[in-house]
Amino acid sequence: MSQVIKNTVNESIYDDTNRLNEEECFLSKVDLFARDRGINFEATPKVTRKPISLFELYKKVKKKGGYDAINNTENGWSDLAGEFRQLDPTRAPKSLQNLYFKNLIAWEMYDLWHLQSPPPQLLELSSNKNNILQRVKTYNLSPSYKSTDALEVADTKNSNSLKNFYKSIRPPSPVTLERRAEEALNSNYQPLPNAANFSNTTFPIVPVHPLPADSPLQRQVDRSSGPAISIEESLGQGIPGPPLLIRMALALKSRQEDEVDWAVCHLVKVSFERYQEFKLERLPFLAECLVEALGFQISLVKKVSNESDITQYLDRAIGIALVLRNSVLSSENAKLIAKAELIVGVLESAIRCAKTFENVELLHYCLDISETISSYLCIEDEKIGLYLLLCSFLNSSDNAVLIATLRTLARLALNDRNNRLLQDLDEKVVIRIISLTETNNEELVAATLDFLYQYTTYRTNTSGLLSNSAIWILVNQLTRLMMYQAQERVVTIAVANSGKADVQTPNTSQTTSFLPLPYSELQQLVLLREPERSVKWMRCCFESSPDDYVLQTDIWQMYCSDMERAQGPGLMAISPADFIKVSSHAFYNARAMTVSTPLLPVEYVINGIKRRELPISLIGEKYQVCRWKKDNGTLCGETVLGTKSTWAHLQEFHIFPQVLEEKHCRWGDCTYYIHSDQSGGSSVPSHQSLLKHILTHLYDNNLQSTTNEGRKLCPSREFRIPLLLTAVDEQGDATGIALTATLVLRNLVRSKQGKMLFSAIEGHVLEVSTMNPAVAPYVSEMLLGQI
Incomplete structure (x- = not known):
């Protein structure tokens, strides 16, 4: 290929079809054309790991009308990929488009459309692959472009000067309007003292982009530039312009219909999608421009009589009001707009206009703006038109209008420094407002x-x-x-009894450790949904105690451990924050709070609860551990539910006749022993004494003990x-x-x-x-x- 290219250079730049076949001639021409443009030409590229002929690709694209014709057709590249056999139908369309755009798009502009291609950084190296033909035509028709003979493109002097010129200019990046708006929103620059004049050092660098096509401002710029001005003499060439939102403010300030429509269209979208980052304080004079633009459109509505013109101006006013309404959702924007000099008068005019033309949308937008900024407004005179207009809405039958009016007037009265507002209302209006408290509309009652x-x-x-x-x-x-x-x-409320209960209480030394919740109860808890499962688990494992607390991390780890035992790891159906919150539902006095402990100055705890020594079941029965000592000296350790079940367990597995004959209690470390009767009497009384003693180890303080007289003895009396x-x-x-x-x-x-x-x-x-x-x-x- 290199020898072919040398021979071609010696005889002709682009025409040599005598010694080469058709495909080789095509590749040589494209290769030379690409070299002149500073592009590395790939003669046999691969598409999805398969080589493809650029000559065949160009012929097929040319037959279908060129790159734009295929790109603007649905499934155009997919259909083209289908004509090449053995290509992956899922990845080949995109690969074909990128391949053609990188190697052949400039050649198409020269060969098929006879146009001078822009520099590579504006064409082949650009990521914007749409409307190529129209963009190249615009480039050829621009005043800064001087047409030359096609054969002079390869001239070294002109080529180098053109490249040096474009190297000195920052190429525009094809960023969408929404992306540029995002960059402008996220930029950190300070507003200028004089917002109408700005320099390149004040604003962040934003790529240069043309104004909306066919706009009056664009035509004015084209006329003022003139064909006689060269590239070097053009004012502002290569200097990045203002951010997109500043351009929108300038478009609003120009009051040209096309510019205003363009600005309002994009401001509505930006204020809706990025309302949290839509900070007017970082956008010089945009708030004032929005207020002035709304007032200007309202004034135009009053001047014209043609119905179509009225509709047109009203639509613009509605769009601007919507942008203001979205922007004031932020308190910072609301403060800034409330400080605007014309805001009160503009809102009054807009509301009156909405009433005149019965435009409900504009009316509600203006009322929303008034409600939001009223917290930062100070009305010093009760004769101001906006205040009187709001007072007239107190007779409205529209609940939405009435709610917004009541809230706005209440907030205005909150900032009433001169005590002038809300004192001249008609008696019938006040009686009607009082009657609104009888309605079932919660929002209306709250506003009233x-x-x-x-x-x-x-x-x-x-x-x-x-x-x-x-x-x-x-x-x-x-x-x-x-x-x-x-x-x-x-x-x-528990009130302690004054008398002492002669009931033997269990030895506290025997219950030093906490008993975990049995597996059978966990299986029942797994069947419940959150947060009911968490509430039931807390009640089983913890109890109310006003003087105690539990660390939040400890109780959460305990819950996770129990749930992993029951259903396996990684299946938690509740977050730690929600788990802590439901503690107040499980226990009325439980509160999540911070306390100072000996270990740390601040600990996150749940106050008002403590761990149960013995857990309870879902129905409220307490579990116990069998501490009967076997013959081998080990404890039984069986977990049994309730006193009756524990006694039945002892009778079935542990209390045998030989145990009764031993007359010795085997419960834990108990040393109780019944001495033998020396008189040789019956051993039945001793057996009964041993069994009564064993029953004392099964005491359950959840069950109320009774004396022989049937009187209930409990440590305290509870009042609900x-x-x-x-x-x-x-x-x-x-x-x-x-x-x-x-x-x-x-x-x-x-x-x-x-x-x-x-x-x-x-x-x-x-x-x-x-x-x-x-x-x-x-x-x-x-x-x-x-x-």
């Missing part, structure tokens, strides 16, 4: 109570409510909601107290609707007329606080306020 809590912080409002007949409707609903969704819990507990947070403090209802009632009671109100409901409120300890601290504040 939040609003009433802020409403009752004003003395004038409280005085007006107490003088209104509707106050008793509100008070009845508040006392009812103080027990909202309360769940029944039973608390057991039923409680109704409402929602609490992680610290055990009240939360949710029950808490808010209690706070509203507290605001009413604290007023001047509140003593009369509290005297009427004192008994009922104290009863509620007794049944629901979560709200008891706030009821105590009501009582202290009456002193």
Whole structure:
């Protein structure tokens, strides 16, 4: 092949068909063409470990209309691979495409389409393999390109100058819009003092990409460049532009329809897919541009009368409002947008526009924005249009609108420094808000109570409510909601007896070690689902003890060990965190917390429980270990469930007539012995004495012992107290609707007329606080306020 190429160079650059056959001539031309472009040409490449002829590949692609025609056809490369026999149909299509793109794509542009190919780093070395023909045509038509004779491509001087020029420019990387948006979001640059002017050193390097095709801004750039400007004299050539989101902000600021549509389209996608990283503080003037763009589109809607124009401007306004709505989900973005100078006026105009044209989508987006940023807004005058507009929505029949309005007004009142808001509402509106507490919509009731809590912080409002007949409707609903969704819990209190029980207790020295849960119980636990399985296991192996605690790591390792014995390793159906959480379900007083121990300053423990010396079964019976000493001196060690089963086990396997004749107790280390009767009387009484003594070793403190008189003796008396507990947070403090209802009632009671109100409901409120300890601290504040 090298001798062929030398002969070809001496006679002609690309034409020599007399001495070579058709395929060799083709390969020589492509090889020379590739060398001029600085590409290593592979004459006989392999596709899925099989060699393939580039000449045949090029002929087939040319017959089908070229690379783009096959690439834009579904299964185009798969059908082409099928024409080559003995190729892997799964991997060959992709390999054929890569092979053609690397070796023949530039030759196709020259031979089939008579176009000048861009440099290799923009074509063969690029990873963007779509719309090649259109991109090369755009390259040939660009002002920076000077057409030359095809035979002059191999000229060394021009080739070297072209290569040196492209080496000085960073080639653009074909990154998708979403990927470039991600790079812009993850970039760490500081906003400029003057955001309209930026330099290459301020922003991270982003590959240069053209503006959207056929956009007015692109046409303006093309006209301004002109054909007379050379590559070296073009302003900004080779300098990376701003990040994608900055370009979007500039497009919004231009107010050109095509640019705005392009920016809104991509901002909606970015704000939805990457809302957590969509930080406006890192994007100079984008927040202001969004607010101004929304106001501008609303102003255009008011000016035009054509229905198609109204629809067009409304669609743009909805898109911009959606971007703002998605962005304010982050508290940092909400603070930034709340500081925008025009935000209050723009939201008012947008809401009025949505009401005028009955556009529900735009209305809800604007209400969501208002609700989120209201925590950071400070309304100093009750005559501001946005506040008055929100107050008018209190008569709305739409629950979604009503909920958003109540929350927004409540948050605005929270930042009311001048005490001007929520004091000019109509009496009928207030009565309607009170009636909303009777509904079954939990979200609506919660929003209503939040609003009433802020409403009752004003003395004038409280005085007006107490003088209104509707106050008793509100008070009845508040006392009812103080027990909202309360769940029944039973608390057991043990009171020690003053008398002493003459019942022999088991020797504590005999139970120094803990008995593991038997395998039979574990088999029953495996049949249960989590978290019920974990709760049952804890109750079998642990018991309540207010003064004790268990390390979280120890109890989790014990559970894993028992489950591995029952079902094998690696089959845990609950995570360690969830296992620790269910301890409060197994024992009411159990709490996961941290304590200081002699070993470590901080230990993660479960407080309020301790390990059982003898486990219990799922039905509550206690297991025991048979400690009967056999003839060989070893203990039996059999695990038996309950006292009756243990006694039956002793009678069946251990207490034989010879044992009774020995008159010696073999239980553990017991030294009990019955002396022989010297008078020669019957040994039956001695046998009975021995059996009674053996029974003392089988004492089960779960079973209540009785005296001969039938009176039950137990170490303590237990009282079960039923409680109704409402929602609490992680610290055990009240939360949710029950808490808010209690706070509203507290605001009413604290007023001047509140003593009369509290005297009427004192008994009922104290009863509620007794049944629901979560709200008891706030009821105590009501009582202290009456002193």
